[in-house]
Amino acid sequence: MTPAVAxxxxxxxxxxxxxxxxxxxxxxxxxxxxxxxxxxTNTWVLLEPGSSEAVVIDPGPLDEGHLRGVVDSVAAQGARVGLTILTHGHLDHAEGAERFAEFTGAPTRAVGRGHDDLTDGDQITTGGLDLRVVATPGHTSDSMSFALAADHALLTGDTVLGRGTTVVAHPDGELAAYLASLERIAALTGGGDVTSILPGHGPTIPDAKAMVDFYRVHRAERLEQVRQALADGAAQAPDVVQAVVETVYAAVPREVWPAAAQSVRAQLDYLGQPW
Incomplete structure (x- = not known):
């Protein structure tokens, strides 16, 4: 297999x-x-030109300065927040949602946390702006992406990042679902419906197809590396997860090893390997 190059x-x-x-x-x-x-965290303000109602995706952490800054950014465009949407429930994306709703008076749509009002294929229209809900579970079970057809863009939350790769956040995250979500996004990029990605972290991705292709190859490579680590003795280690992390993620900074361990657990479950 040709090594993946981001x-x-x-x-x-x-x-x-x-x-x-x-x-x-x-x-x-x-x-x-x-x-x-x-x-x-990228908080996205979406506004149809000339409209007075904006959609905000992922208010972010509970940081009053940031939340007020988002409201001010909307007001600077002569608009107000008409709807808030969450890509998933991780605190860095969603912790500030309740306080943000107090600031704006706008409803919040999400999966879980008392909402459960986003369904794959839903069309959301606010202030003339059209979004299509694309279910992309895997990073978490509640992960959703949003297609902004007018700009040929997909807002992906943590499913695809602007730099590096994401964590399959086991046990809520699940690798088979994540791989299926990548295939779904690949179909959108391959057909030209999506040419750019607006991620939950990191810079925008102007070549969506290239990034999704990289993600798919990278995941296949990681699985092969995990298989090899197991064959080389990690399967017999007292702590299988730690042994795989130390082998497969040796070049990754140690501060992200706990996150890597989540992905390893998801990979081992996918391979049917006890850990």
Whole structure:
């Protein structure tokens, strides 16, 4: 298998600051950078030109300055928030949602957490802006993406990131579902419906097809590396997960090893390997 090579991101680490990235999409970057969140959480403000109602995707962490900054960004465009949507329930994306609703008075749509009001294929129209819900479970069971057809863009939350690869957050995340979601996104990019990706972390991806192809090859490579680690003795180790992490993720900074362990558990379950 040819090793996967990640496409060059649209911004290097530390350079991504958000801003207006398509005619309809503005990114307000949350101040929560870390090895797991990259430059911070991308809060997306979507607004149809000339409209007075915006859609906000992922208000982000419970940071009052950030939440008020999102509201101010909408107001600066002569609009108000008409709807808030969550890509999934992880705190770096959703913790601020309740407080954000208090600021805006707008309803929130999501999967779980008392909502369960997003279904695959739903068409969402707010202020003349049209979004289509694309179920993309795997990173988490509740992960959803949103197709912005007018800009040929897909908002992917943590399913596809702007830099590097994502975690299959076992036990809620599940690898078979994640691989199926990548195939689904690949079909959208291959058909030309989606040409760019607006991720939950990191810079925008101008070549959606290349990034999704990279993700698919990368996942196949990782599975093969896990199989080899098991064959080389990790399967007999007292702690199978740790043994695989130390072998397969040796080049990854140790601070992300706990996250890598989640993906390894998902990979071992997928392979039917006890751990």
């Amino acid at each position: 496409p060059t991101p649209s911004a290097a680490p530390g350079e991504w600051r958000g801003g207006q990235v398509t005619e309809r999409a503005l990114c307000v970057l949350a101040p929560n950078p870390s090895p797991m969140t990259l430059d911070g």
